[in-house]
Amino acid sequence: MRAFLKVHMKIAVIGGGITGLTAAYELSKLGHSVDILEASDQIGGLAAGFPLNGTSLEKTYHHIFLTDRDIIDLVKELGIEATLLWRPSSIGCYENGKIYPFGTVTSLLSYSPLLFLSRIRLGIVTFYLQKTSRWSRFIHVPAAEWMTRWCGKSVFEHLWKPLLIGKFHHFYNRVSMAWLWARIHTRGRSKTNIFAKEKLGYFQGGFAVLIDNLSKAAKKNGVTMHTHASVRSLRANDEGKVQVQTESDSTAYDRVIATIPSSVFAKLIDGDSHVSEKDIELLRSIDYLGAVCFVFTSTQSLAEQYWTNVLDAGLPFLVFVQHTRLIDPSMYGGEHVYYAGTYLPHDHSFFIQSEDHVCRIMLEGVQKMFPHFDTSAVRQTFLFRLKNAQHVVDTDYVRKIPPSLSRLPGVYLANFSQIFPEDRGTNFAVREGRKIAALVLNGLPVNG
Numbered sequence: 259m260r261a262f263l264k265v266h267m268k269i270a271v272i273g274g275g276i277t278g279l280t281a282a283y284e285l286s287k288l289g290h291s292v293d294i295l296e297a298s299d300q301i302g303g304l305a306a307g308f309p310l311n312g313t314s315l316e317k318t319y320h321h322i323f324l325t326d327r328d329i330i331d332l333v334k335e336l337g338i339e340a341t342l343l344w345r346p347s348s349i350g351c352y353e354n355g356k357i358y359p360f361g362t363v364t365s366l367l368s369y370s371p372l373l374f375l376s377r378i379r380l381g382i383v384t385f386y387l388q389k390t391s392r393w394s395r396f397i398h399v400p401a402a403e404w405m406t407r408w409c410g411k412s413v414f415e416h417l418w419k420p421l422l423i424g425k426f427h428h429f430y431n432r433v434s435m436a437w438l439w440a441r442i443h444t445r446g447r448s449k450t451n452i453f454a455k456e457k458l459g460y461f462q463g464g465f466a467v468l469i470d471n472l473s474k475a476a477k478k479n480g481v482t483m484h485t486h487a488s489v490r491s492l493r494a495n496d497e498g499k500v501q502v503q504t505e506s507d508s509t510a511y512d513r514v515i516a517t518i519p520s521s522v523f524a525k526l527i528d529g530d531s532h533v534s535e536k537d538i539e540l541l542r543s544i545d546y547l548g549a550v551c552f553v554f555t556s557t558q559s560l561a562e563q564y565w566t567n568v569l570d571a572g573l574p575f576l577v578f579v580q581h582t583r584l585i586d587p588s589m590y591g592g593e594h595v596y597y598a599g600t601y602l603p604h605d606h607s608f609f610i611q612s613e614d615h616v617c618r619i620m621l622e623g624v625q626k627m628f629p630h631f632d633t634s635a636v637r638q639t640f641l642f643r644l645k646n647a648q649h650v651v652d653t654d655y656v657r658k659i660p661p662s663l664s665r666l667p668g669v670y671l672a673n674f675s676q677i678f679p680e681d682r683g684t685n686f687a688v689r690e691g692r693k694i695a696a697l698v699l700n701g702l703p704v705n706g
């Protein structure tokens with residue numbers, strides 16, 4: 259081992275999501291002293307769960323793909339591979355009051371809302387995007403423009419436009435084709451062949467199994483975890499260290515890794531003399547949307563598919579997930595578990611209105627989608643409203659990607675806005691957590 263790795267560092271990791279947990283775990287393996295500072299009341303970030311019928315369920319739908327090598331490696335390292343279940347997935351598209359099977363060659367050929375020629379065209383374009391790895395030429399091209407050109411206007415208006423609006427709201431026509439390429443490419447690689455059903459991974463006991471085991475391994479190495487510890491500012495101090503200010507405490511660290519959204523990071527470093535107005539502007543130029551997820555359980559089974567894309571702007575959600583089509587209801591005491599989710603700007607009324615009100619609107623949407631929906635069979639309802647859940651990957655995005663090493667000496671940034679062209683995900687959170695830990699170790703000579 260290189261000599262400089264023996265220098266002991268005191269490191270703060272801001273944010274206890276999967277990126278922060280992984281980085282803390284990696285650094286703790288080498289004996290560094292690591293504190294995780296997490297603003298909320300629990301560890302896990304966007305992948306955090308809540309107790310449901312004797313187990314844990316994520317606040318927002320989560321699964322992993324067969325291609326998610328980094329998270330699968332971590333699962334093996336933690337010795338919890340027996341808890342990772344691989345199950346065949348199924349997809350549908352809801353429109354005109356009906357759910358049409360989707361996502362396989364046969365379902366595409368029989369997808370009657372599109373003309374036969376349009377189905378063939380969509381199939382060829384999807385197949386091409388799944389196979390090609392030459393994505394850099396898509397970076398500055400709007401997905402809306404590319405898809406209209408190659409799939410045709412009717413396919414775009416019918417399928418891609420509602421999906422893009424559902425995910426990116428009013429930013430939809432600025433989204434980069436490189437982002438959409440990555441989504442289609444990854445999903446294609448999660449199948450063993452084009453006729454096979456996609457397989458998705460989920461933990462027996464939820465993602466809490468991964469979060470708890472990773473936390474346990476990190477704690478065993480001496481990592482301390484502080485919840486309700488919202489960091490307010492980061493400043494270089496006179497001793498060449500970083501002063502980390504929370505609501506109730508101010509501590510000096512040798513290194514700081516921030517795993518928080520870029521716009522939040524901008525607030526923390528704004529005002530330090532090393533940081534320019536331009537740095538702050540760049541961090542703030544990344545737009546984020548929030549996620550609103552309505553979760554309910556019922557004794558009634560509603561959908562044939564695990565995942566349904568909602569192509570009906572009249573419904574208040576973009577995706578409807580019958581989680582218990584992937585995982586057996588016996589894990590949840592025999593009840594079916596559902597998600598109805600959407601991405602919205604932070605000033606949308608769903609972030610302000612009462613929980614009861616939003617739940618009622620969501621339930622009305624479910625009723626519209628499934629006329630046979632029996633509300634008396636509903637057992638529990640939950641509403642989760644998460645800020646900074648998705649960043650907008652526009653055609654100018656490569657210019658905005660923030661560097662891992664900030665201008666403030668000793669302060670590093672690792673968050674999902676640096677992942678490109680892939681979409682954020684727990685797999686990439688593990689990858690970025692490992693990468694930033696390695697960078698902190700290799701950059702040690704700064705003060706060490």
Ligand SMILES: Cc1cc2nc3c(=O)[nH]c(=O)nc-3n(C[C@H](O)[C@H](O)[C@H](O)COP(=O)(O)OP(=O)(O)OC[C@H]3O[C@@H](n4cnc5c(N)ncnc54)[C@H](O)[C@@H]3O)c2cc1C
Nearest residue numbers: 273275276277297303304318320321488489647682683684
């Ligand atoms: C609706 C939805 C569905 C998803 N589905 C999937 C899926 O199916 N599969 C998958 O792999 N991934 C999925 N993801 C993505 C996945 O959850 C994230 O990519 C991953 O959890 C990000 O981890 P992170 O640690 O980088 O960030 P985060 O989870 O955002 O963690 C950042 C942490 O920083 C904390 N924080 C913020 N500000 C401060 C501060 N000032 N001081 C201290 N702490 C602070 C936050 O509270 C948070 O806990 C989904 C996400 C959403 C929103």
